Amino acid sequence: TAAMAKSKFEYVRQFEVDNPCLPNCWLVVRIDGKAFHKFSEKHNYIKPNDERGLGLMTCAAQRVVNEFNEIVLAYGQSDEYSFVFHKNCQVYNRRASKIMTNVVSLFSSSFTMYWPRYFNTQELLYPPSFDGRVVLYPTDENLRDYLSWRQADCHINNLYNTCFWKLVQEKGLTPAQSQERLKGTLSSDKNELLFSEFKTNYNNLPELYRKGTVIIRLQDSKILAQNNREDENSKTPPVKWKSSSMVFHTDIIGKSFWEEHHYILNK
Ligand code: ATP
Ligand code: ATP
Ligand code: MG
Ligand code: MG
Ligand code: MG
Ligand code: MG
Numbered sequence: 348t349a350a351m352a353k354s355k356f357e358y359v360r361q362f363e364v365d366n367p368c369l370p371n372c373w374l375v376v377r378i379d380g381k382a383f384h385k386f387s388e389k390h391n392y393i394k395p396n397d398e399r400g401l402g403l404m405t406c407a408a409q410r411v412v413n414e415f416n417e418i419v420l421a422y423g424q425s426d427e428y429s430f431v432f433h434k435n436c437q438v439y440n441r442r443a444s445k446i447m448t449n450v451v452s453l454f455s456s457s458f459t460m461y462w463p464r465y466f467n468t469q470e471l472l473y474p475p476s477f478d479g480r481v482v483l484y485p486t487d488e489n490l491r492d493y494l495s496w497r498q499a500d501c502h503i504n505n506l507y508n509t510c511f512w513k514l515v516q517e518k519g520l521t522p523a524q525s526q527e528r529l530k531g532t533l534s535s536d537k538n539e540l541l542f543s544e545f546k547t548n549y550n551n552l553p554e555l556y557r558k559g560t561v562i563i564r565l566q567d568s569k570i571l572a573q574n575n576r577e578d579e580n581s582k583t584p585p586v587k588w589k590s591s592s593m594v595f596h597t598d599i600i601g602k603s604f605w606e607e608h609h610y611i612l613n614k
Contacts, residue, residue, distance in 0.1 A: 368441040372483040373434045373490040376450045380426030381476045387426075389472055394516075395508035396556045403465040404428060405560050405594060407457035411450055412562050412592050419611050422494055422599065424501035424559030426477075428454065431490065443481045451479030487612050495600040501559040503534075506549060509556075510537045513545050554596035561595040563608060 368374050380386060392400050401423075408428045412418050417436035422429045430450055432438065439445040455477050462471045484490040507529065514525040529537070541547040549557075597604060605612065 366443040368443050368446075368481065368483055369485075370441070371434055372485045373487075374432040374436060374441070374446070375429055375482045375484065375490070375493060376432070376447050376479055377427060377429045377482065378451045378454050378477045378479045381478060383426035383475075386475055390466070390469060395505070395512045396553075398555070399465040400426075401555060401560070403458060403461060405562065406461050406465070407454050408560075408562055409592055409594075410457040410461075411454050412564060414453060415450070416564075419564060420494075421562040422497055422559060423562075424497065425504065427497075429494070429497055431494075447479045447481045451477050490612075491599075491605065498559055498598070498600055502557060505552075505556050506534060506537050509547075509549065509552065510540055513541065513547070517545060558596050558598060561597060561599055561604075562592050563595070563611060565591050565593050 387394075387397065387400065404423055404426070408421050408423055408430070411428075411430060412421055415430070415432070415438060417433050417438050418430050419433050420431045422431075432446070439449070455475065458475060458477075459471065482493070484493055510529055510532075511522075511525050514520040514528055515522060520528065532540070538549050541549050595604075599605075
């Protein structure tokens with residue numbers, strides 16, 4: 348209020364430092380569950396991939412995507428989600444802490460609020476929390492490499508976890524024995540192990556597990572059409588993203604996803 352603004356205490360505001368994100372850079376907020384190794388055990392997650400847990404993560408992420416209309420894409424796996432804000436976004440004047448804390452707290456509260464929808468009678472035993480960070484990427488290539496890095500991580504972890512839990516659940520190994528059995532193995536060894544000992548072709552496992560989850564904002568066809576007519580000197584206002592989203596479990600490392608959805612990076 349005006350009265351407060353004039354108080355003699357007002358000077359302490361100068362101690363608050365701004366932390367603006369550089370202009371013209373892709374802005375990524377990644378959130379990650381705190382101690383979800385333990386959280387997933389305590390809440391009886393089915394190992395290695397609990398679909399309720401993955402579904403709830405995506406539900407909370409969609410809530411975030413719908414709230415911030417400058418998010419163009421989100422990618423999630425395990426207990427993490429990355430939110431990509433358009434490189435020209437102006438949300439909160441690109442103040443890093445303001446953006447990051449709002450994303451992570453909305454994600455956390457959504458995860459908690461929608462818990463019963465996914466876990467039914469499994470009680471939420473304590474309030475889950477997530478960390479958050481902001482990373483800026485100056486080029487499209489950097490951004491795509493970032494997303495490729497997360498998807499490669501999803502694949503590497505999932506291959507390992509699939510082997511680990513098969514050895515425990517189907518061969519009766521202890522976690523320590525299972526870990527020992529997998530020590531030093533290459534991807535090809537793990538694929539072979541799954542095939543020869545468990546008659547499992549890794550590539551036939553659900554893409555949800557192997558590829559993670561991509562959320563993109565849908566553009567309505569009218570805006571898209573108008574967008575296509577625009578030329579460089581056009582005075583038409585910038586594209587407004589429509590607040591409905593679409594979920595994929597697909598490869599984003601190769602170029603075909605990006606060709607099919609070229610507008611993600613182009614506008
Ligand atoms: P911003 O997102 O910028 O913080 P805001 O609407 O939260 O916007 P604040 O300056 O933080 O704005 O003010 C919080 C407002 O929330 C108060 O002005 C008041 O209207 C309301 N509010 C918060 N706590 C209470 C409360 N316990 N009882 C009644 N009103 C409250
Ligand atoms: P930190 O606080 O450092 O992030 P963490 O225990 O959360 O510690 P992560 O590397 O983030 O460690 O790993 C998350 C862990 O959560 C996974 O290793 C896995 O055990 C568990 N987890 C997350 N989601 C699921 C799921 N849908 N199904 C089964 N397990 C899951
Ligand atoms: Mg971690
Ligand atoms: Mg974690
Ligand atoms: Mg994690
Ligand atoms: Mg407030």
